[in-house]
Amino acid sequence: MASNTPAPATLARDGDALVFTGALDRQAATRLWAQLLDAAGGASVQRIVLSQVTTVDSAGLxxxxxxxxxxxxxxxxxxxxxxxxxxxxxxxxxxxxxxxEFPA
Structure with a gap:
């Protein structure tokens, strides 16, 4: 039987990109924050890839x-x-x- 629960979000560094997958919701935002800060450091991030994100809620935003x-x-x-x-x-x-961004 298939589940309606969205796949948990993941984050991976791929060269100059941070690649998100799954549902970016409150649970994911809490779980991924420390990993995100580590992944965003070091080499310059040029792309935030959201093409495999299944949904975004206000915490994900x-x-x-x-x-x-x-x-x-x-x-x-x-x-x-x-x-x-x-x-x-x-x-x-x-x-x-x-x-x-908020418009100026």
Whole structure:
């Protein structure tokens, strides 16, 4: 019998990319934060790949927005790749730009 539970989120470093998979929800945001800080350090991150993310909730959006803000503060402007379900609606609801920034 198939389960309706979304696959847990994972994070992997692939060259200049941080690649997310699975559901970016509250549980994933809590679990992945420390791993994310380690993976984002060192070599420059140029891409945040979301093409294998199955869904994003507000905690997942907050995780991504904070990651991008920290990278921008460090002088890096990575590109988001992929548009997982839920991201566009949340971005609109929180009035964020496509780069997950608040407009000036």
């Amino acid at each position: 907050a995780l991504l927005a904070e990651l991008l803000a920290r990278l921008r503060a460090a002088g890096v402007s990575p590109q988001l790749q992929g548009e997982p379900p839920g991201l566009a609606e949340l971005r609109s609801a929180y009035r964020l730009t496509p780069e997950l």
